[in-house]
Amino acid sequence: MEIGAEAIVQNQTPKRAAVTTGADRPGRRPSSGRFRRLNVLVGVLSIPLFIILWELTSRSGIVNMVLFPPPTVVAAAVLEWMRSGQFFWDVAASLYRVTAGFLLGSALGVLLGILTGQFPVVSSLLSPLFQILRPIPPIAFVPIVILWFGLSEAGKLFLVVWGVFFTVWLSTHIGVQKVDRGLIRAALMLGTPRRQMLQEIILLGALPYIVVGLRTAVSISFYTLVAAELAGTFAGVVYRIEIAQQNLQTGQVMGGLAALGLISFIADRLFAALAERTVWWR
Amino acid sequence: MSGYRSTTKLALASSQPSVKTVSEQPAIQVSNLSIVFDTNRGQMIAVDRVSFDVAAGEFVCIVGPSGCGKSTVLNTIAGLEVPFEGEILVEGSPVGHPRPDIGMVFQQPHLFPWKSVRRNIAHGPRMLGKSAKEAGAIADDLIAMIGLKRFADAYPNTLSGGMQQRVAIARALANEPRVLLMDEPFGALDAQTRAVMQDNLLELRDRIKATIVFVTHDIDEAIVLADRVLIMSAGPGRILREIAVNLPRPRSSAILIEPTYLALKRDCLEVIRAEGLRAFNQSDSS
Ligand SMILES: Nc1ncnc2c1ncn2[C@@H]1O[C@H](COP(=O)(O)OP(=O)(O)OP(=O)(O)O)[C@@H](O)[C@H]1O
Ligand SMILES: [Mg+2]
Numbered sequence: 001m002e003i004g005a006e007a008i009v010q011n012q013t014p015k016r017a018a019v020t021t022g023a024d025r026p027g028r029r030p031s032s033g034r035f036r037r038l039n040v041l042v043g044v045l046s047i048p049l050f051i052i053l054w055e056l057t058s059r060s061g062i063v064n065m066v067l068f069p070p071p072t073v074v075a076a077a078v079l080e081w082m083r084s085g086q087f088f089w090d091v092a093a094s095l096y097r098v099t100a101g102f103l104l105g106s107a108l109g110v111l112l113g114i115l116t117g118q119f120p121v122v123s124s125l126l127s128p129l130f131q132i133l134r135p136i137p138p139i140a141f142v143p144i145v146i147l148w149f150g151l152s153e154a155g156k157l158f159l160v161v162w163g164v165f166f167t168v169w170l171s172t173h174i175g176v177q178k179v180d181r182g183l184i185r186a187a188l189m190l191g192t193p194r195r196q197m198l199q200e201i202i203l204l205g206a207l208p209y210i211v212v213g214l215r216t217a218v219s220i221s222f223y224t225l226v227a228a229e230l231a232g233t234f235a236g237v238v239y240r241i242e243i244a245q246q247n248l249q250t251g252q253v254m255g256g257l258a259a260l261g262l263i264s265f266i267a268d269r270l271f272a273a274l275a276e277r278t279v280w281w282r
Numbered sequence: 283m284s285g286y287r288s289t290t291k292l293a294l295a296s297s298q299p300s301v302k303t304v305s306e307q308p309a310i311q312v313s314n315l316s317i318v319f320d321t322n323r324g325q326m327i328a329v330d331r332v333s334f335d336v337a338a339g340e341f342v343c344i345v346g347p348s349g350c351g352k353s354t355v356l357n358t359i360a361g362l363e364v365p366f367e368g369e370i371l372v373e374g375s376p377v378g379h380p381r382p383d384i385g386m387v388f389q390q391p392h393l394f395p396w397k398s399v400r401r402n403i404a405h406g407p408r409m410l411g412k413s414a415k416e417a418g419a420i421a422d423d424l425i426a427m428i429g430l431k432r433f434a435d436a437y438p439n440t441l442s443g444g445m446q447q448r449v450a451i452a453r454a455l456a457n458e459p460r461v462l463l464m465d466e467p468f469g470a471l472d473a474q475t476r477a478v479m480q481d482n483l484l485e486l487r488d489r490i491k492a493t494i495v496f497v498t499h500d501i502d503e504a505i506v507l508a509d510r511v512l513i514m515s516a517g518p519g520r521i522l523r524e525i526a527v528n529l530p531r532p533r534s535s536a537i538l539i540e541p542t543y544l545a546l547k548r549d550c551l552e553v554i555r556a557e558g559l560r561a562f563n564q565s566d567s568s
Contacts, residue, residue, distance in 0.1 A: 182390055186388065189380050190406035190456075191382035191406060200394075280396070281397075
């Protein structure tokens with residue numbers, strides 16, 4: 001099978017992917033109370049410390065304050081952005097593109113992943129094509145997308161769908177192929193008809209892999225959003241960053257980056273919570 | 283109460299080893315079964331012209347060394363291994379695909395991880411078109427039978443190996459198969475659990491009507507359970523000898539120290555030792 005592809009999915013073991021939080025891994029020796037408290041304290045201080053250091057550096061005169069504005073300036077820019085009413089529309093436009101592209105791309109990916117995973121003929125037909133297209137970074141399609149779709153929303157959607165599709169397709173394909181043969185044999189012996197075999201055994205068996213693919217696709221949809229909005233548009237968080245850059249509003253640029261980071265962080269967390277509920281038997 | 287109990291009341295009168303009667307059609311007829319696998323080292327004869335009958339209600343154990351083709355024979359009877367040469371009739375009709383009147387318990391429990399114990403057991407009846415309520419009632423009966431009432435809503439990964447295998451047996455019984463095939467179902471269990479499971483199976487067997495073919499490589503297990511033991515030889519798999527086990531029933535693992543039992547075991551071991559020597563000399567000279 002596709003070796004590189006397998007590595008992608010296996011690097012993120014389905015079992016753990018949904019629950020990894022990084023901070024306190026199980027299996028580590030429980031440190032003494034004093035150290036644990038110290039760890040918590042340092043953890044809580046991490047971001048405030050960083051912000052204070054940033055503020056001090058910016059105002060110290062070592063760096064150009066216009067190019068490297070302190071957090072207070074960034075915060076002011078963000079407040080202004082919100083007050084102007086643009087913030088809402090920018091976030092709405094970006095969220096719409098990400099969500100629509102993610103849903104469409106995932107639906108196509110799951111559907112075709114089941115088909116290629118289940119039917120060798122379909123796999124022989126489509127897998128070589130997908131394997132050639134998959135490694136091309138979606139950003140590389142920006143020029144042709146502009147030619148095809150101009151500045152329309154369809155072009156933006158296309159880019160995000162393109163980015164999401166291959167990841168979800170591949171993880172579904174692998175998931176379907178990795179369904180325990182023993183389970184299929186057991187189901188056959190119990191008289192499971194074809195349709196139920198797909199719904200009750202193969203889909204659920206592949207679900208942990210599909211969920212990992214979908215989670216990766218969440219962050220991919222944000223990458224491709226950047227490309228899509230840089231390709232030219234009239235609203236959106238990344239679009240706002242670009243405009244601010246052209247006007248040398250560095251505070252606004254950084255505020256935009258922070259907003260983008262926060263949104264994709266929330267999306268990832270939400271998806272992780274959802275994923276844990278999806279694979280309910282774990 | 284659903285159909286299950288009413289049929290189990292008519293439990294087979296099996297307190298004595300069953301006697302093959304001429305008039306009765308065997309539950310399983312295997313004639314000249316040969317199976318050849320294509321491997322990267324060429325063709326490999328896994329099973330070579332194996333023939334045997336199993337009477338209705340009989341409990342037959344197949345023993346033999348690892349790799350002699352026991353699983354292959356069982357899978358073929360189950361309809362999971364096609365194509366094959368020869369003829370297999372189960373309840374008079376030829377097999378070629380899985381059939382709901384043939385139940386199978388594998389060496390691994392292969393429970394559906396996303397289904398609770400009850401839903402695992404209800405799966406078969408559901409697939410055969412029973413309503414969720416009927417299937418649930420069948421499952422509840424069987425759960426009581428295997429003594430896992432407390433775990434009816436548990437998921438398989440929270441059960442011990444022995445409990446999982448009990449659920450797998452109940453799941454196979456839920457379709458009321460005429461023929462139950464068991465492929466080393468207790469192979470992965472520890473000695474104590476295994477003995478308990480054997481006693482459980484004998485009890486269950488008194489309550490169901492199924493004909494049972496049970497694969498194992500443990501001679502003790504075969505003699506405790508079976509009416510008849512088929513000893514297979516390796517490379518290619520053939521049936522070497524057939525030994526009737528005329529020990530009284532009900533049996534339990536307590537018979538392991540009876541003199542009649544020991545005599546039977548000695549017979550089996552002699553056959554196996556002779557075959558082992560033959561195979562050894564053959565491989566030495568070739
Ligand atoms: N799908 C297959 N393709 C090729 N060879 C196979 C296949 N299945 C089984 N074999 C070979 O057929 C022979 C019999 O295998 P089988 O699994 O039936 O043995 P077994 O008696 O059940 O052994 P064990 O006691 O270890 O379970 C083995 O040599 C095995 O390598
Ligand atoms: Mg085997």
